[in-house]
Amino acid sequence: MAPSRNVLVIGGGAAGNALTILLRRAGVAVDLVEARQDWNATAGSGITLQGNALRVLRDLGVWDRIDASGYGFGSVGITAPDGTVLHVQDDLRTGGDDLPATVGMRRPRLQQILIEAVRASGATVRLGTTATIVEQDDTGVTVRLSDDGREARYDLVVAADGLGSATRAAIGITDRPEPTGMAIWRVAAPRPAGVTRTDLAYGGPAYIAGYCPTGEDTLYAYVVEANRDRAAIPPESYADEMVRLASAYGGHWPEITKTITDPAQVNYTWFDRMLVEGSWHRGRVVLIGDAAHCCPPTLAQGAAMSLEDAAVLAELLTGGDAWDDALLSAYYERRIGRVRAVVEASVQLGQWQLDGVRDADVPGLMARTMSQLQERP
Template sequence: MSNARTVLVIGGGAAGNAVTVLLRRAGLGVDLIEAKDDWNATAGSGITLQGNALRVLRELGVWEQVETSGYGFGSVGITAPDGTVLHVQDDIRSGGDDLPATVGMQRPQLQRILIDAVRASGAQVRLGVRVTALDQDGDGVSARFTDGTEGRYDLVIAADGLGSTTRAAIGITAKPEPTGMAIWRIAAPRPAAVERTDLAYGGPAFIAGYCPTSETTLYAYVVEANRDRASIPPTSYADEMRRLVSAYGGNWPEITEHITDPAQVNYTWFDRMLVEDSWHRGRVVLIGDAAHCCPPTLAQGAALSLEDAWVLARMLSASDTWDDALLQAYYERRIARVRPVVDASVQIGQWQLDGVRDADVPGLMGRTMTMLRELP
């Protein structure tokens, strides 16, 4: 394969950053554009990384930084609303026995680690830039950008997230659909007693949970039925979240003391989307949230996106021919793994919405995570 091949990556989130690093390592020329001037470097509260996500981060060469910056643990606690621990379940090591089952991290810290890896890779990065047109022919793609420049590429990888404008521009009509649930999130100091994720079911919300993200921090969240976002002024976000979690005991009172600044509280609906039939049109291919999304009930959103990047980069690096057959093979390899995760994530939430008390949530989680131990 000629090292003269060039790729445009649209979007500088986890998937876009990961595929950029991997393709640069294979000797390809990569331009990465990100619409936001700040490269999403401060966005988000926390993230739960399962072992299969850690496996890709190790392939990227950033595992040591992730391990140092995050908080690793190997179990999840199920509690009553008053904080009484009902059950502790060991997590499945979906990345293999030589990696932790789970690492919690501050999301901005993970983004900064990936940004540093992209910079070190030698990729050409432009921030605050969007695509205005993609014109394809049999040999490649001509792109025009909002800064007035143009470029010619052998392949375009759309990693521009859930609301991907590239997905719509190439004629893929799939759109995210609400599942009926929503989540409140905040980053806060970590009480010394918090050493794993604990999930309280019941009370005024479906789930109240938290995840340690470093020696000193955690992120806390509460899941409820979604509400009309227009009816919740952002200035009330802290009050709303604090009201919901005030009924929970255990570590929650200490966490609740820090839910004071509405600007630090994030409110998001859960969505589901899975692009069917293929994830490409010509020489433009989707990865990550642009191709699929699911509720965080299995904490697999980032992991699946990182796996997309790893699989696509390996397939492109190993092939002399970048054609429809190769990109369709990428889709077929990924859909067989992504679909059951999306379906399971949605099902767990639907059981809660429907009030199904005898649902086999542990069994479904166990089967799904066991499947994810296999290489993607």
Template sequence: MSAVSRVGIVGAGFAGTAAAILLADGGVEVDLFDAKPEVSALGSGITIQGNACRILDQLGVWEQVQENSYPFDVLGLRAPDPQGSVIAVIPDAKMGGENYPATIGMYRPDLAAILVERAEKAGVRLHWGAKVDDLLQDTSGVDLQWSEGGARRSERFDLVIGADGLHSAVRELIGIDARPQQNGMGIWRAFVPRPAEVTHTDLVYGGPCYIAGYCPTGPDRMYAYLVEEAQERTALSPEEQLATMRELAASYHGPWDEVRESLGPDARINYTWFTQHLVEGAWNRGRVVVIGDAAHSCPPTIAQGAAMSLEDAVVLAELLLAADSLDDAVWAEFSDRRLPRLREVVNASSQLADWLIAHNRDADVPGLMRRVATIVSQPA
């Protein structure tokens, strides 16, 4: 018997939809709330490591993901020289095991749509345009109050899961004061045609940016990114954003010459700052718990953000479906299984970013990457 029979989940991102799917498949009645009017059609690409691929298979969407992504098993390093010379092509760790590629690239909105569709098929009730206003709980349940379509509504749940992202309303409502902190880096992303020679991620360290990279997402598309010192870029017009990214990309060559020429109004250019945070101690307050980006974030320097969010959902759903009651033992085991692993990943991601900011050429990057790979290769 499950510890819960009815669950409300706030946030239809990767953590929220994954938790909804697993709980609904386990016989739990699930309502999923999101402030957006529909599943997002905007965004660029995402790099997904093997441990996340393993979970996507567990969620029953691996076949669709394979059809809409680009797999590869190596990582390339290029020089910031006029030729974009290849320095090395390194076999990448298969953190999901031999049945999955080391890495896949994918268009982020495609993955979001696949997960939402799977949640609907599992029987999850979706509420789009639903803004959570308050959470009132006692020892037996939680009254979730939200606004939808101009009306105020309320429903009672055994548990509410806050998977509503970096600026989580649920986290604030339950009094967890951890907040994402900027780490000094900003990233430009663009969605562009894939040059034929790009068959895996290549990274360039040096030049005007900390990192210049790209990741193929399909037969003819990829996303390209430039990581720079964080700056206030919100006032730039789309034309100014395009000009800025082209200017930064001018120092990189090889496939970047083709990428730079392909940057245009349809490249979906966006700019964000890297953040990092981790909620230490319990992620719940009574019968409300936060997971995913609401509980932790890190610079995407080792591409584990989505994987960690999916892992949160897997572990939480497993514990809820196996327990007879929602007691302190459930929350203690959840913390024991998530916090040590998240500390390693967040600290390693932040350490690598700090080394880049400091231009530390003596840093043991291979050792750091091996340590993280060893940890996350084991199922959560």
């Protein structure tokens, strides 16, 4: 491939960071711009990474640090609200037998590991900076960077700027995230000694109450309910609201709820869904990650799909073919079926709860969807 090719990556989350690392490894010049000055101001208390996500992280060269920072496990429990275990299902090793089925970890720690790998790659990083597309043609894209107002020319611009992607709108893709009707309360907490896997309780005052171990001494806990008007929930009440919902659950929940005291540590977020159909690019500007698709975390596959996007796009861009419409269309075709299956299943799992379906085959849908992810994307 031509050594003079250069790429602008807009957004320094999981997808943008992963793509930057992979392109730099292949010798592509990459500028990464991130709108936040604090690159690791990462919302959310924890993240569940299944094998197909771990496979990409290993390809990035960061698996040892992920392994040392998280908590690996291999099953999920379905419980009654009182904590009675109704079913334990082994997780599929979607990344292969040489990786754990699942690793839980603190989300800010994952971001820090990726940040360090981006900096080590030699990419140019500009924080507190946004990029505006000025014009593009068959050979590249001209953008204006907000930190100094200068214009720069790139062979390709990658929009990794998340759910509310300004770049997506700027290139005329009108899809926007839509609420599914659910919302989630999340908090980091000390891990009771008996918590060694994810457990999910369905029913009770919330639709789902669950937790995931994130380290030797930590977990993140979450409670899913119907979404509420965000403006009607004062932030200083977040801890009280989460405790009110979680207090109805048994098992390990009483020990967890005792530690939920600081409202600043509780995160409240609506579930959204979006899937851009048709193509994920316009000219030389292409979407990856949450800028192209998002779904509820009911399958814990959001980050995995973003990381896979980066891996597939990097493979195509560094494969020696021309950077043209055919290549970017091939990227979309490689990704759309797999991503659609995850988005639709993730939404369906929540919709069953919203509709009060009592005999829904939750374990079956989870297993069928995850089985499709065992093959490399």
